[in-house]
Amino acid sequence: MDFSRVQLSEDDQAFRDELRGFLRSIVTDEVIRRDRETGENFDEAVHLALGAQGYLGADFETEADGGFTAVRRRIWELEIGRAHAPWFHWPTTSMVAHCLRQFGSPQLQDEVLPQVLTGHIRLCLGYTEPEGGSDVATCKTRAVREADGSSWVINGSKMFTSNAQNAQYVFLITNTDPDAPKHQSLTMFLVPLDTPGIEIQPLRTVDGDRTNITYYSDVRVADRFRVGAVNGGWAVLREALNAEHGTVERGAEGLQKLATMTEHLLLLAEAVDHIAAVAGDEDSVRYRLGRAIARVEAAMSTTDMFGRVANAQTMRDVAPDLMDLLGTAASLPAGVEGAADDGGAEYIYRLAGPTGIYGGTLEVFRNMIAQHALGLGRPNYSPPARRPA
Known part of the structure:
Protein backbone atom coordinates (compact mmCIF):
# COMPACT_ATOMS: atom_id res chain seq x y z
CA MET A 1 0.00 0.00 0.00
CA PHE A 88 -25.50 16.76 3.82
CA HIS A 89 -28.66 16.91 1.68
CA TRP A 90 -26.59 16.66 -1.51
CA PRO A 91 -25.12 13.15 -0.98
CA THR A 92 -28.65 11.82 -0.38
CA THR A 93 -29.96 13.57 -3.49
CA SER A 94 -27.03 12.29 -5.54
CA MET A 95 -27.50 8.73 -4.31
CA VAL A 96 -31.18 8.70 -5.28
CA ALA A 97 -30.45 10.40 -8.60
CA HIS A 98 -27.97 7.64 -9.49
CA CYS A 99 -30.68 5.04 -8.77
CA LEU A 100 -33.07 7.03 -10.95
CA ARG A 101 -30.53 7.06 -13.79
CA GLN A 102 -30.15 3.28 -13.50
CA PHE A 103 -33.76 2.22 -12.95
CA GLY A 104 -36.06 5.13 -13.80
CA SER A 105 -37.88 5.65 -17.08
CA PRO A 106 -36.31 8.04 -19.62
CA GLN A 107 -39.27 10.38 -19.15
CA LEU A 108 -38.77 10.59 -15.39
CA GLN A 109 -35.02 11.04 -15.79
CA ASP A 110 -35.52 13.92 -18.22
CA GLU A 111 -37.99 15.52 -15.84
CA VAL A 112 -35.82 15.30 -12.73
CA LEU A 113 -32.10 14.88 -13.36
CA PRO A 114 -31.24 18.18 -15.09
CA GLN A 115 -32.71 20.18 -12.21
CA VAL A 116 -30.99 17.94 -9.67
CA LEU A 117 -27.67 19.04 -11.10
CA THR A 118 -28.59 22.73 -10.98
CA GLY A 119 -29.69 22.33 -7.35
CA HIS A 120 -33.34 23.22 -7.95
CA ILE A 121 -34.60 19.68 -7.25
CA ARG A 122 -33.63 17.85 -4.07
CA LEU A 123 -34.50 14.28 -3.12
CA CYS A 124 -35.01 12.60 0.25
CA LEU A 125 -35.43 9.05 1.54
CA GLY A 126 -38.71 7.43 2.60
CA TYR A 127 -37.45 4.16 4.08
CA THR A 128 -37.88 3.71 7.82
CA GLU A 129 -41.32 3.25 9.37
CA PRO A 130 -42.47 3.98 12.93
CA GLU A 131 -42.45 0.28 13.86
CA GLY A 132 -39.94 -0.98 11.32
CA GLY A 133 -36.55 -0.16 12.83
CA SER A 134 -33.57 -0.70 10.56
CA ASP A 135 -35.16 -3.54 8.57
CA VAL A 136 -36.65 -1.52 5.72
CA ALA A 137 -37.86 -4.69 3.99
CA THR A 138 -40.62 -5.02 6.62
CA CYS A 139 -42.36 -2.12 4.86
CA LYS A 140 -46.09 -1.72 5.59
CA THR A 141 -46.75 1.44 3.58
CA ARG A 142 -49.15 0.19 0.90
CA ALA A 143 -49.32 1.10 -2.74
CA VAL A 144 -52.39 -0.23 -4.56
CA ARG A 145 -52.64 0.00 -8.33
CA GLU A 146 -55.85 1.49 -9.66
CA ALA A 147 -57.98 -0.48 -12.08
CA ASP A 148 -56.80 1.24 -15.25
CA GLY A 149 -53.14 0.68 -14.29
CA SER A 150 -52.16 4.33 -14.81
CA SER A 151 -51.72 5.30 -11.16
CA TRP A 152 -51.31 4.07 -7.58
CA VAL A 153 -52.86 4.97 -4.22
CA ILE A 154 -50.38 5.08 -1.33
CA ASN A 155 -51.18 4.96 2.40
CA GLY A 156 -48.74 4.76 5.29
CA SER A 157 -46.10 6.70 7.18
CA LYS A 158 -42.33 7.05 7.32
CA MET A 159 -39.96 8.11 10.09
CA PHE A 160 -36.70 10.05 9.74
CA THR A 161 -37.52 11.54 6.34
CA SER A 162 -34.70 14.02 6.77
CA ASN A 163 -34.82 17.19 4.68
CA ALA A 164 -38.29 16.44 3.34
CA GLN A 165 -39.08 20.10 4.07
CA ASN A 166 -36.38 21.11 1.57
CA ALA A 167 -36.99 18.39 -1.02
CA GLN A 168 -39.26 18.15 -4.04
CA TYR A 169 -39.45 14.33 -4.21
CA VAL A 170 -39.25 11.43 -1.77
CA PHE A 171 -37.71 8.09 -2.79
CA LEU A 172 -40.43 5.94 -1.26
CA ILE A 173 -40.39 2.22 -0.55
CA THR A 174 -43.87 0.65 -0.61
CA ASN A 175 -45.44 -2.76 -0.23
CA THR A 176 -47.34 -3.77 -3.35
CA ASP A 177 -47.97 -7.45 -2.54
CA PRO A 178 -48.57 -8.18 1.18
CA ASP A 179 -48.86 -11.93 0.53
CA ALA A 180 -45.40 -12.22 -1.04
CA PRO A 181 -42.12 -12.74 0.87
CA LYS A 182 -40.89 -9.41 2.21
CA HIS A 183 -38.05 -8.97 -0.29
CA GLN A 184 -40.40 -9.76 -3.21
CA SER A 185 -43.22 -7.40 -2.24
CA LEU A 186 -41.54 -4.01 -2.58
CA THR A 187 -41.90 -1.31 -5.22
CA MET A 188 -40.06 2.03 -5.30
CA PHE A 189 -41.57 5.37 -6.28
CA LEU A 190 -40.19 8.89 -6.65
CA VAL A 191 -43.17 10.75 -5.20
CA PRO A 192 -43.60 14.52 -5.65
CA LEU A 193 -43.89 15.96 -2.15
CA ASP A 194 -46.49 18.52 -3.22
CA THR A 195 -48.95 15.71 -3.99
CA PRO A 196 -52.24 16.04 -2.04
CA GLY A 197 -52.41 13.72 0.97
CA ILE A 198 -48.77 14.11 2.08
CA GLU A 199 -48.11 15.68 5.47
CA ILE A 200 -44.65 16.52 6.82
CA GLN A 201 -44.21 16.91 10.57
CA PRO A 202 -40.87 18.00 12.08
CA LEU A 203 -38.99 15.94 14.66
CA ARG A 204 -35.99 17.21 16.63
CA THR A 205 -33.08 14.92 17.41
CA VAL A 206 -31.00 15.09 20.57
CA ASP A 207 -28.27 17.05 18.77
CA GLY A 208 -30.70 19.72 17.58
CA ASP A 209 -31.02 18.49 13.99
CA ARG A 210 -34.38 18.44 12.28
CA THR A 211 -35.75 15.29 10.72
CA ASN A 212 -39.39 14.49 9.88
CA ILE A 213 -42.21 12.00 10.06
CA THR A 214 -44.21 11.92 6.84
CA TYR A 215 -47.79 10.68 6.41
CA TYR A 216 -49.32 9.43 3.17
CA SER A 217 -53.13 9.43 3.08
CA ASP A 218 -54.72 8.29 -0.20
CA VAL A 219 -51.80 9.76 -2.14
CA ARG A 220 -52.40 9.26 -5.88
CA VAL A 221 -49.21 8.84 -7.88
CA ALA A 222 -48.98 8.25 -11.63
CA ASP A 223 -47.25 5.02 -12.67
CA ARG A 224 -44.57 7.07 -14.46
CA PHE A 225 -43.14 7.89 -11.00
CA ARG A 226 -42.42 4.21 -10.36
CA VAL A 227 -38.68 3.40 -10.27
CA GLY A 228 -37.94 -0.16 -11.33
CA ALA A 229 -40.25 -3.12 -11.72
CA VAL A 230 -43.39 -3.80 -9.71
CA ASN A 231 -42.36 -5.98 -6.75
CA GLY A 232 -38.75 -5.51 -7.90
CA GLY A 233 -38.01 -2.70 -5.47
CA TRP A 234 -35.44 -4.63 -3.45
CA ALA A 235 -33.02 -4.68 -6.39
CA VAL A 236 -33.43 -0.90 -6.71
CA LEU A 237 -33.16 -0.27 -2.99
CA ARG A 238 -30.12 -2.51 -2.58
CA GLU A 239 -28.06 -0.27 -4.86
CA ALA A 240 -28.96 2.79 -2.80
CA LEU A 241 -28.31 0.98 0.50
CA ASN A 242 -24.88 -0.17 -0.67
CA ALA A 243 -23.97 3.43 -1.48
CA GLU A 244 -25.36 4.68 1.84
CA HIS A 245 -23.51 1.97 3.79
CA GLY A 246 -20.25 2.57 1.93
CA THR A 247 -20.00 -0.98 0.57
CA VAL A 248 -19.58 0.00 -3.08
CA GLU A 249 -16.61 -1.23 -5.10
CA ARG A 250 -13.48 0.83 -4.48
CA GLY A 251 -11.09 2.17 -7.09
CA ALA A 252 -7.43 1.21 -7.16
CA GLU A 253 -6.08 4.77 -6.95
CA GLY A 254 -6.83 5.04 -3.23
CA LEU A 255 -8.38 8.50 -3.42
CA GLN A 256 -12.00 7.69 -2.72
CA LYS A 257 -13.57 8.72 0.54
CA LEU A 258 -12.71 5.82 2.81
CA ALA A 259 -16.06 5.51 4.57
CA THR A 260 -19.29 7.31 5.30
CA MET A 261 -19.27 9.94 8.05
CA THR A 262 -15.62 10.89 7.49
CA GLU A 263 -16.74 14.52 7.20
CA HIS A 264 -17.88 14.33 10.82
CA LEU A 265 -14.35 13.33 11.83
CA LEU A 266 -13.04 16.51 10.21
CA LEU A 267 -15.19 18.44 12.68
CA LEU A 268 -13.91 16.29 15.54
CA ALA A 269 -10.29 16.86 14.47
CA GLU A 270 -10.89 20.62 14.43
CA ALA A 271 -12.39 20.46 17.91
CA VAL A 272 -9.33 18.58 19.20
CA ASP A 273 -7.04 21.25 17.71
CA HIS A 274 -9.02 24.09 19.29
CA ILE A 275 -9.14 22.37 22.67
CA ALA A 276 -5.40 21.70 22.58
CA ALA A 277 -4.89 25.46 22.35
CA VAL A 278 -6.79 26.22 25.56
CA ALA A 279 -6.70 23.07 27.71
CA GLY A 280 -3.38 23.52 29.49
CA ASP A 281 -0.06 21.72 29.37
CA GLU A 282 -0.25 19.07 32.08
CA ASP A 283 1.02 15.59 31.28
CA SER A 284 -2.45 14.09 31.73
CA VAL A 285 -3.94 16.61 29.28
CA ARG A 286 -1.27 15.89 26.68
CA TYR A 287 -1.84 12.17 27.11
CA ARG A 288 -5.59 12.42 26.64
CA LEU A 289 -5.29 14.73 23.65
CA GLY A 290 -2.69 12.43 22.11
CA ARG A 291 -4.98 9.47 22.63
CA ALA A 292 -7.84 11.38 20.99
CA ILE A 293 -5.66 12.28 17.99
CA ALA A 294 -4.53 8.67 17.63
CA ARG A 295 -8.15 7.48 17.65
CA VAL A 296 -9.13 10.06 15.04
CA GLU A 297 -6.21 9.15 12.77
CA ALA A 298 -6.98 5.44 13.07
CA ALA A 299 -10.66 5.99 12.26
CA MET A 300 -9.82 8.21 9.29
CA SER A 301 -7.71 5.39 7.89
CA THR A 302 -10.39 2.70 8.21
CA THR A 303 -12.45 1.77 5.14
CA ASP A 304 -15.98 0.77 4.21
CA MET A 305 -18.32 -0.63 6.87
CA PHE A 306 -15.42 -0.91 9.30
CA GLY A 307 -14.76 2.80 8.88
CA ARG A 308 -18.42 3.61 9.37
CA VAL A 309 -18.27 1.97 12.80
CA ALA A 310 -14.84 3.38 13.66
CA ASN A 311 -15.89 6.94 12.79
CA ALA A 312 -19.02 6.99 14.90
CA GLN A 313 -17.55 5.04 17.82
CA THR A 314 -14.52 7.34 17.91
CA MET A 315 -16.78 10.38 18.12
CA ARG A 316 -18.80 8.78 20.91
CA ASP A 317 -15.67 7.88 22.86
CA VAL A 318 -13.62 11.04 22.30
CA ALA A 319 -16.30 13.72 22.63
CA PRO A 320 -17.04 13.13 26.36
CA ASP A 321 -13.30 13.18 27.09
CA LEU A 322 -12.95 16.55 25.36
CA MET A 323 -15.84 17.90 27.40
CA ASP A 324 -14.21 16.63 30.58
CA LEU A 325 -10.89 18.28 29.71
CA LEU A 326 -12.54 21.68 29.41
CA GLY A 327 -14.82 21.40 32.41
CA THR A 328 -18.28 22.90 32.83
CA ALA A 329 -17.64 25.70 30.31
CA ALA A 330 -17.57 23.02 27.60
CA SER A 331 -21.34 22.58 27.98
CA LEU A 332 -22.02 26.07 26.59
CA PRO A 333 -22.86 26.25 22.85
CA ALA A 334 -21.20 28.45 20.24
CA GLY A 335 -21.95 32.14 20.52
CA VAL A 336 -22.62 32.07 24.27
CA GLU A 337 -20.36 34.13 26.50
CA GLY A 338 -17.91 31.94 28.39
CA ALA A 339 -18.19 28.97 26.02
CA ALA A 340 -14.94 27.04 25.96
CA ASP A 341 -13.40 26.82 22.46
CA ASP A 342 -16.51 28.70 21.21
CA GLY A 343 -18.75 25.68 21.74
CA GLY A 344 -16.84 23.24 19.54
CA ALA A 345 -16.77 20.45 22.11
CA GLU A 346 -20.45 20.92 22.94
CA TYR A 347 -21.39 20.66 19.27
CA ILE A 348 -19.31 17.51 18.71
CA TYR A 349 -20.77 15.93 21.85
CA ARG A 350 -24.32 16.45 20.56
CA LEU A 351 -23.38 15.29 17.06
CA ALA A 352 -21.68 12.10 18.25
CA GLY A 353 -24.89 10.31 19.29
CA PRO A 354 -26.84 10.54 16.02
CA THR A 355 -23.71 9.85 13.98
CA GLY A 356 -24.01 6.26 15.17
CA ILE A 357 -27.60 6.10 13.91
CA TYR A 358 -27.63 7.83 10.51
CA GLY A 359 -27.99 5.33 7.67
CA GLY A 360 -28.29 2.43 10.12
CA THR A 361 -27.24 1.97 13.71
CA LEU A 362 -23.79 0.83 14.79
CA GLU A 363 -25.36 -2.43 15.97
CA VAL A 364 -26.68 -3.07 12.46
CA PHE A 365 -23.27 -2.37 10.93
CA ARG A 366 -21.51 -4.61 13.44
CA ASN A 367 -23.90 -7.43 12.53
CA MET A 368 -23.18 -6.79 8.83
CA ILE A 369 -19.44 -6.99 9.49
CA ALA A 370 -19.87 -10.17 11.51
CA GLN A 371 -21.97 -11.91 8.84
CA HIS A 372 -20.61 -10.60 5.55
CA ALA A 373 -16.97 -9.83 6.36
CA LEU A 374 -16.15 -12.36 9.07
CA GLY A 375 -18.48 -15.16 7.96
CA LEU A 376 -20.20 -15.53 11.31
CA GLY A 377 -23.79 -16.65 11.72
CA ARG A 378 -26.87 -14.49 12.08
CA PRO A 379 -27.34 -13.00 15.56
CA ASN A 380 -29.63 -14.90 17.92
CA TYR A 381 -31.85 -12.57 19.90
CA SER A 382 -33.90 -15.26 21.59
CA PRO A 383 -33.93 -15.33 25.41
CA PRO A 384 -31.15 -17.43 26.96
CA ALA A 385 -32.13 -21.01 27.75
CA ARG A 386 -32.86 -21.72 31.39
CA ARG A 387 -30.57 -24.05 33.18
CA PRO A 388 -32.20 -27.14 34.57
CA ALA A 389 -33.07 -26.85 38.25
Missing part, protein backbone atom coordinates in the same frame (compact mmCIF):
# COMPACT_ATOMS: atom_id res chain seq x y z
CA ASP A 2 1.36 3.41 -1.00
CA PHE A 3 1.07 6.04 1.75
CA SER A 4 2.98 8.74 -0.14
CA ARG A 5 1.62 12.26 -0.27
CA VAL A 6 -0.29 13.18 -3.43
CA GLN A 7 1.53 15.94 -5.32
CA LEU A 8 -1.01 18.30 -6.88
CA SER A 9 -0.42 19.60 -10.37
CA GLU A 10 -0.58 23.33 -10.97
CA ASP A 11 -4.07 22.93 -12.45
CA ASP A 12 -5.28 20.95 -9.42
CA GLN A 13 -3.78 23.49 -7.04
CA ALA A 14 -5.61 26.23 -8.94
CA PHE A 15 -8.82 24.19 -8.70
CA ARG A 16 -8.37 23.76 -4.94
CA ASP A 17 -7.71 27.46 -4.41
CA GLU A 18 -10.67 28.46 -6.58
CA LEU A 19 -13.00 26.05 -4.76
CA ARG A 20 -11.69 27.13 -1.36
CA GLY A 21 -12.27 30.80 -2.20
CA PHE A 22 -15.73 30.13 -3.60
CA LEU A 23 -16.77 28.20 -0.49
CA ARG A 24 -15.43 30.99 1.69
CA SER A 25 -17.65 33.46 -0.16
CA ILE A 26 -20.89 31.47 0.15
CA VAL A 27 -20.47 29.57 3.45
CA THR A 28 -20.40 32.64 5.65
CA ASP A 29 -20.36 32.82 9.44
CA GLU A 30 -24.07 33.66 9.23
CA VAL A 31 -24.77 30.53 7.19
CA ILE A 32 -22.95 28.37 9.75
CA ARG A 33 -24.65 30.08 12.68
CA ARG A 34 -28.09 29.64 11.12
CA ASP A 35 -27.39 25.99 10.34
CA ARG A 36 -26.33 25.30 13.94
CA GLU A 37 -29.48 27.01 15.24
CA THR A 38 -31.97 25.37 12.89
CA GLY A 39 -30.41 21.92 12.53
CA GLU A 40 -31.46 21.93 8.87
CA ASN A 41 -28.11 20.70 7.47
CA PHE A 42 -29.16 22.57 4.34
CA ASP A 43 -28.93 26.08 2.94
CA GLU A 44 -30.74 26.68 -0.33
CA ALA A 45 -28.59 29.62 -1.38
CA VAL A 46 -25.41 27.59 -0.87
CA HIS A 47 -26.89 24.60 -2.68
CA LEU A 48 -28.02 26.64 -5.67
CA ALA A 49 -24.66 28.41 -5.85
CA LEU A 50 -22.83 25.08 -5.97
CA GLY A 51 -25.20 23.93 -8.71
CA ALA A 52 -24.82 27.13 -10.76
CA GLN A 53 -21.03 26.88 -10.53
CA GLY A 54 -21.16 23.32 -11.90
CA TYR A 55 -19.83 21.60 -8.79
CA LEU A 56 -22.91 19.42 -8.23
CA GLY A 57 -22.80 18.16 -11.80
CA ALA A 58 -19.06 17.48 -11.61
CA ASP A 59 -19.54 15.52 -8.39
CA PHE A 60 -22.43 13.53 -9.85
CA GLU A 61 -20.82 12.49 -13.13
CA THR A 62 -17.89 10.15 -13.64
CA GLU A 63 -14.63 11.51 -14.99
CA ALA A 64 -15.39 9.90 -18.37
CA ASP A 65 -18.65 11.86 -18.54
CA GLY A 66 -17.09 15.19 -17.59
CA GLY A 67 -17.09 14.87 -13.81
CA PHE A 68 -14.27 15.34 -11.34
CA THR A 69 -11.02 13.46 -11.69
CA ALA A 70 -10.19 11.25 -8.71
CA VAL A 71 -7.86 13.92 -7.29
CA ARG A 72 -10.37 16.74 -7.72
CA ARG A 73 -13.19 14.68 -6.23
CA ARG A 74 -11.05 14.14 -3.13
CA ILE A 75 -10.24 17.86 -2.99
CA TRP A 76 -13.96 18.62 -3.27
CA GLU A 77 -14.87 16.24 -0.44
CA LEU A 78 -12.19 17.63 1.87
CA GLU A 79 -12.75 21.31 1.15
CA ILE A 80 -16.52 21.24 1.45
CA GLY A 81 -16.14 19.51 4.82
CA ARG A 82 -13.49 21.95 6.02
CA ALA A 83 -15.73 24.88 5.04
CA HIS A 84 -18.50 23.54 7.34
CA ALA A 85 -20.87 23.74 4.40
CA PRO A 86 -24.42 22.62 5.29
CA TRP A 87 -24.50 20.17 2.40
